Amino acid sequence: MSRTDPILELRDLEVHFDTFDGRARVINDVDITVDEGETVAIVGESGCGKSVTAETIMGMLPQPPGEIVDGELYYKGEELLGDQTAHERVKSESMGMIFQDPMTSLSPVFTVGEMMRDVLTYQGKTNVGWLEIVRNVLGRRDADEAEMRDRSVELLDQLQIPDPEGVLDRYPIELSGGMRQRVLIAMAMLGEPEFLIADEPTTALDVTVQDQILDLLTEQIERENLSMLYITHNLGVARRIADRIYVMYAGEIAEVGTRDEILDEPLHPYSRGLVDSVPKLTEFDRDGIEGLLPDYTDPPSGCRFHPRCPAAMSGTCDVERPPRYELSSGQEVACHLYEDGLSRAEAAEIAAEEIEFDSGAAFEDRPTSEPAQDRSSVKGESAGTTASIDAQTPRSAEDTDE
Amino acid sequence: MSSDHTRADETDSIDDTDEPLLQVRDLEKYYPITGGLLKKQIGEVKAVDGVSFDVRRGETFAIVGESGCGKTTLGKTIARLHAPTGGSIRFDGRDISALSERDLKPVRREIQVVYQDPTSSLNPRKRIKDIVAEPLVVHDIGTKAERRERVAELLERVDLPEDFLYRYPNELSGGQKQRVAIARALTLNPSLLVLDEPTSALDVSVQAKVIALLEELQAELDLSYLMITHDLSLTKNIADRIGVMYLGKLMEKAPAETLFDAPQNPYTEQLLSAIPIVEESEAAFKPERISIRGETPDPSDPPSGCPFHPRCHRAVDDCSRVEPELVDVGTDHVSRCLLHDEDESEM
Amino acid sequence: MSAIENWYHSESMENRKESARRIAYRFRQNPLSLVGLGIIVGLVFIAIFAPYIARHPQDAGYMGEPAVDFANRFAEPSLAHPFGTDQAGRDILSRVIFGTRYSLALGLFVLTFAIGIGVPVGLVAGYVGGFTGQVLMRITDIFLSVPPLVLALAVAVPLQPSLRNAMIAIAVVWWPWYARLVYGEVISVREEQFVEASRGIGASRIRIMFREILPNVLAPITVKFSLDMGYAILIGASLGFLGLGAQPPTPEWGTMIAEGRAYLPAQWWYSTFPGVAIFIAVLGFNLLGDGLRDVLDVEVD
Incomplete structure (x- = not known):
């Protein structure tokens, strides 16, 4: 090479x-x-x-x-x-x-903001105990919360998502296909990948x-x-x-x-x-x-x-x-x-x-x-x-x- | 079959004064939106909103x-799979927009649809021979032997080997399945095929051959095509005339060459600008790069004025208030944009 | 055309072999379904050849009224009477063997009736939809809202207690389940483009429902049929047990259990062996149904 x-x-x-x-x-x-x-x-x-x-x-x-x-x-x-x-x-x-299909990569039961917050909380951690999750859910510090939100808004803004604050509180299903894909890119960028x-x-x-x-x-x-x-x-x-x-x-x-x-x-x-x-x-x-x-x-x-x-x-x-x-x-x-x-x-x-x-x-x-034989003809x-x-x-x- | 005498028509263009095969005028297909316990109508989606165009004999529109x-709704309404809520569809000189299912039966012999996804459009529980023969059975045409012969002939016509007759769709590749779907559409010798994204589910190397087949069939069988697609590059290669739709409305309609050489509507410009080109040489055929914003809005709540104004790079204040009409902007070329009116008044 | 004929044979034979191989493979993945299949095949065999298998067919009422032999009443299980004898000295094994006929017949009748009514109702409701569909499905829902056994009892009580009336009672209870199943399947198959394509060809509604859609919903019906055979037999036995089904001395399993109940626990064999027979039959159909569900890859319920 x-x-x-x-x-x-x-x-x-x-x-x-x-x-x-x-x-x-x-x-x-x-x-x-x-x-x-x-x-x-x-x-x-x-x-x-x-x-x-x-x-x-x-x-x-x-x-x-x-x-x-x-x-x-x-x-x-x-x-x-x-x-x-x-x-x-x-x-x-x-x-x-x-990924190709944002709807399968985004969870339908969480808002965009919640998902982005979780990414920020757990990124880089390969092994998270239950205790930590419970602690995070119960007692998240407001300061951290605000910081994460700011970071999320900033990223959504970079991806030219109109009204990023509003989008954070929305569920994936409420977004258009293009918006979902932008959110997905934003989430991929959250971890500051190389x-x-x-x-x-x-x-x-x-x-x-x-x-x-x-x-x-x-x-x-x-x-x-x-x-x-x-x-x-x-x-x-x-x-x-x-x-x-x-x-x-x-x-x-x-x-x-x-x-x-x-x-x-x-x-x-x-x-x-x-x-x-x-x-x-x-x-x-x-x-x-x-x-x-x-x-x-x-x-x-x-x-x-x-x-x-x-x-x-x-x-x-x-x-x-x-x-x-x-x-x-x-x-x-x-x-x-x-x-x-x-x-x-x-x-x-x-x-x-x-x-x-x-x-x-x-x-x-x-x-x-x-x-050609379709192998999926008899599924399973x-x-x-x-x-x-x-x-x-x-x-x-x-x-x-x- | 009517194969030979049409050959000549290819060269001497189709401008004989005879009436277009299909004349669509102000076609509307509105869907009610219902809500609440009593399913009261609370609005409507104007899926097709006042569309007019012709398909001439032997052309691809x-x-x-x-x-x-x-x-897609437009195509299916014209094939009378849906009943229009307004406007007229004249096919071969006869208005078919309000015909009952029984009166439609003979019309169905003339207009056939080829769908996007051949996996869904072929019944997985039927053999190819039964799928292709079904139109004959439904219309009670021919004896068993005649039907069998016709099916074999059709299979050969779409370049499939005869032994495919006894297979089930899931034993075929996507391209082969689409050929079967085309064969079925041809069984009754139609004059108009509605091609609803016929190749967009196929890989390009297969798509190319299916397109070649469709072109061959058109020339040989004197078919007219109404082709529905999102692929502009493809239409440039195969369509005679093109209509550009946005939110249920026709935004621009022109002969293919004109549309690509001199698009008049800002939406058409954006579409052309967004085409991802493959070869450097294509760049010459694209307009200046336009910065595009936004996505198609919810059809149940379209923008006021010009439906495209929120995304338009040429929008002016009036665009959100005044709904533009289709105006003539050239020979056989119409476009829907407020700017045209200004141009005209300036001229 | 002979070339085509040839092709037909070679192709279809090849395909048939191929699909048989796949089905066998799927069955092998799930050995329990093979056990189920074995049980069902065994039961059918027993039902058909009952007179030759049973040692005392006359005790089960074969060619006449069940024989009695009071000298031999309540004989414990032995080589002569492996399942013992009942209060009239009849061989319980022979009666259980003949009971297979009643149970299978009941199951078959009930399900044929249920499928015969339920499938068209579901097809029409699902495909035609609109007002007709609403009415049909609401009627179905009314039936479904009452527990099946209770409903079967309600139907059976006013009728003369007999095996035939029990079958009718159960069949009346059963069809809505098929209507519901088929309705759900049709709703999804209806959206497939081949249905629309068929309409575009000019096919009639009847043709579309029965020639295009029905073949695509047969798989779940088959699976449910197999699973339901067990339940139908169970409900038939329950009615028999409650005295609303087959009447003594008919060798129907549920009826026999009810009769034997009076002699528990001393003459335990009287109720036990018909009970075991019910258990095996229900188990067999369930295992087979599960296997079919895997082979055909469908969801039921």
């Missing part, structure tokens, strides 16, 4: 899930680095493993059915995956999290509201010099917010590069197909990408993308897993079309020549190997799995495009 | 708006 000072470094992560259909090898050898003050986006379609990666970093991966088979997570040089207490501590002291993890925080919002939230997030990050890992399926959002982008496919990193490298001239066939498929103000490519996400219990050999890849070379791509080739610009592509040390121009030429999605096949999103066997981990987890092919 | 703007 040529970068100097990663605040967060994930190495060789491998996560498996036990499901009814067998062991799903979901995350396969994923490396992610976030430098100090940098915003990194992980983009990919549903089921690509981006949320599982985020959950692992947040220490929120449900285990079982999930299992971290291999990998290290360094936060400022401290390894966390092997040491749960350290993970908890770092999480509560330094990390803030923002590192934010955001999992699709604007997906449920309208574009005009999304625009405002993204502005606010950028503002906060600049003001506090935060680093952020931002998970999204929306490439436009990634462009707005990210410095660097990781493109994920089927639990592997397909390509890493700066925002402009990835979005303006993607090199990996998957990234290219993805970027081309997005409807744009200019035009878009109706060809999409053939096939479905592979079955994680039996992933393709070699490159996991090869069965859907228009540039796949038989004998190579189906046999040998491509390493991440590093171009001279620092961009990394896990694809056999390239080799280490190519210049961007050379790589772009190869991409233009080799990668051609076509609409020829009649049954385009027909599964390549076996028919992996009930814990599928239900709790959300749509990003490895059910199987059928989830690709939901 | 898109309704764009954010959540809560009434676009």
Whole structure:
């Protein structure tokens, strides 16, 4: 790694899930680095493993059915995956999290003010006894109370919430979607984190509201010099917010590069197909990408993308897993079309020549190997799995495009 | 089937003087708000409030708006899944806004809806063949063998393999399910499809192919589309004309190109400005960055005057008092904004 | 078309095997439900082949009035009479075996009736709604507001005490529970878009209710059916015990317990074995119901 000072470094992560259909090898050898003050986006379609990666970093991966088979997570040089207490501590002291759906992250029975007060009271404490809770409920000092309130108001104000005093006394249900998301960001900021993890925080919002939230997030990050890992399926959002982008496919990193490298001239066939498929103000490519996400219990050999890849070379791509080739610009592509040390121009030429999605096949999103079987059709066997981990987890092919 | 003769229409535009397929005039759909023990009406939500537009034969008319703007209600009212509370819907020269369920039955053959979420719009307990054949059964068309043949033909038309006939929806991927939903909508050879966010539940690589399919079908089967969506970039690529809705009202209506090149309404400007672009090259097609504030207000208690004034970057004092009318601002281009009146008087 | 036929067979066989495998897997996760299933299968077998299993079918009134053998009255459990004999010298084991028939028949009748009335009521109330729905559900609520056994008693008392009237009494009590269950399910299924899609095609209300919605509410009905079989048998036995159901010398379990009560505790076997039979039957249906609830993944009550 040529970068100097990663605040967060994930190495060789491998996560498996036990499901009814067998062991799903979901995350396969994923490396992610976030430098100090940098915003990194992980983009990919549903089921690509981006949320599982985020959950692992947040220490929120449900285990079982999930299992971290291999990998290290360094936060400022401290390894966390092997040491749960350290993970908890770092999480509560330094990390803030923002989720997609504020309604499930905010408790409906407490007012915004009460929740923020609790965050302030208990932040950084990993082990709180009943006695302390009771004491806090019964005898909170007015001075502390006022101080916490001031701090909360200040934060809500920073997030451009009109009438912050009033909002503190309201319940989440009384707020609009955009306001809830702002409150959630404010709560993530309460602990004065250095590192934010955001999992699709604007997906449920309208574009005009999304625009405002993204502005606010950028503002906060600049003001506090935060680093952020931002998970999204929306490439436009990634462009707005990210410095660097990781493109994920089927639990592997397909390509890493700066925002402009990835979005303006993607090199990996998957990234290219993805970027081309997005409807744009200019035009878009109706060809999409053939096939479905592979079955994680039996992933393709070699490159996991090869069965859907228009540039796949038989004998190579189906046999040998491509390493991440590093171009001279620092961009990394896990694809056999390239080799280490190519210049961007050379790589772009190869991409233009080799990668051609076509609409020829009649049954385009027909599964390549076996028919999609919805594992959730008889619910329960992996009930814990599928239900709790959300749509990003490895059910199987059928989830690709939901 | 009517596949071949329409090919030519694609090129020579649709300006023949024939009547538009769908003419919507001053359409209203108000929902009562009831309260108290006696369920007395204490107010109403104007989900669709005086909307007028045409869908011409063979074109794609898109309704764009954010959540809560009434676009879905509009689509369903036009498909007569809801009864309008005012205004008229002329379909193929006939007012269908007040028809009874029985009289609607033949109309239903002509107007079909494709829903946003194919997981919810396909009955999980039915096989694909029964789902696609249902319209034939309901309308008592064809013998069993004929129906079977038609279903196989439709499945082929939407690029699904024949062996999907005997599957249940949960054995299909999202994109495949949406193709089944499209096949069902086509079973009775409709002339108008209401597409209610048909691809927003799909991943982009799948969305692209479904859009391609819809475009193909439109050309081949001479279909007209009323497409309801929140995705402006998508409409720019596929719509002929676009209407922008806000709080139940049409704010602006224009041919797609005009709308993107020269938006007249401040709300349209904000929507365009908020589009998160993917490629650098798109930036040229966006207006100057506008600082946006606020969210869509509660539709049951809309702002006075212009519904958009509290969030508008161009608002003037009068906006909170005077309700603007839709005015002509160009060829086939109308917009609802007080500033237009001023412009006009200045001119 | 033969290609399609072929596909049909291969596909459906494959799917059927697949779903059978899943169901088996779910059942295995919950071994007690397999015990329940075993009990039910056993009971049904016993009910069908009672004349061949029971050693003294004539004691249970098979092909005629129950036989009497006063010489043998109140024989203790022994090899000849494993459950002993009653005050008329009849073999209690044989009578318990035949009792299975009455209990299962009662349960089946009651629930068929209850489902036959309750499901359409719930469907109509849930889907059509409005005034009709309100009226139907308020009537349902009135029935639900009285404890079932009390209501069954109220219905049974004015009728001639007999097994048939007991069944009617219980059935009258039971349908509102199905109406309520189905109503709740329909309210949520109704909002699914496939219902609206069906309307958009031009389908009639009847078609939508029975062809679109009903198949989607069958799972909870099935589970409740299984759970309720036990309760229905219990209530049937209670009515029998109170003298409002099957009359002696009918070998109905509740009636037998009531008869034997007079001879407790000396002739303990008389009441005990029919009691155990009730216990096992109720347990079996409950365990199966619980298992089904897991397999079908539904909430009931």
